[in-house]
């Protein structure tokens with residue numbers, strides 16, 4: 001049995017994000033947490049690979065590092081069809097930066113046997129770092145395929161297409177490998193069925209702790225982070241746009257506006 005591991009992160013609902021006064025960490029208690037949409041898509045991709053290669057005996061495992069409330073995101077992934085989960089939960093992780101988070105995930109992956117491919121989102125919708133998969137690949141010494149809009153697994157390799165502003169590139173890497181996906185990889189993730197939700201309640205979720213994965217207290221956490229948020233300014237509210245009524249000069253008025261904004 002080969003494990004397809006999906007890295008999932010619980011994020012605050014987009015409409016309802018707040019930062020804690022003082023240290024500018026996320027106020028997790030003050031907003032409704034959800035499984036990040038890009039990670040729902042990553043789970044969908046893993047499930048499609050498992051279904052396509054039913055004879056290969058793949059297992060879909062989700063892994064998250066997050067507070068106990070992240071259990072909700074785990075259950076969502078399990079109710080979509082993932083087989084089991086690992087949850088790294090430890091107060092010592094609070095305030096960890098991207099490098100520390102990646103290190104904790106690298107050590108957590110070490111707890112999972114027979115990892116074939118690790119699928120992550122290209123970036124989260126809250127931290128928007130877009131760096132965890134690459135740092136993870138560096139820590140583990142594994143190849144990484146980035147910004148993939150399609151992937152497949154065959155003959156000990158992961159193959160697929162990466163789309164960037166410069167074009168579409170065919171890529172392959174030997175397994176085990178880290179893959180990060182773009183939004184384009186699937187239109188929508190499947191919605192959990194009632195049967196899936198009931199089944200998820202019985203699926204195994206293994207809790208990991210920092211001590212259990214061999215991470216010392218001074219390797220993670222805000223007090224030991226290499227980078228710190230030193231200030232934060234809320235975005236100004238959107239101002240009302242300028243309305244142009246076309247009375248014969250509308251095109252010119254729009255062109256004048258774009259020139260004034262240095263957009264033309």
Ligand SMILES: Cc1cc2nc3c(=O)[nH]c(=O)nc-3n(C[C@H](O)[C@H](O)[C@H](O)COP(=O)(O)OP(=O)(O)OC[C@H]3O[C@@H](n4cnc5c(N)ncnc54)[C@H](O)[C@@H]3O)c2cc1C
Pocket residue numbers: 007008009019024025026036038039063064065066095096097098099101102105119120121122123124126127128129130131132133225227228229
């Ligand atoms: C208010 C605030 C303050 C922050 N302060 C700092 C700071 O001081 N220094 C700093 O370096 N960073 C800081 N961060 C970033 C924060 O630490 C990150 O959320 C975390 O390190 C992961 O980075 P990311 O969310 O940007 O991940 P990305 O690199 O954008 O994630 C890409 C993919 O990696 C996987 N992934 C990411 N995180 C997890 C996870 N926890 N568990 C499982 N899979 C995961 C997912 O598949 C995800 O789609 C801050 C974020 C916020 C919102």
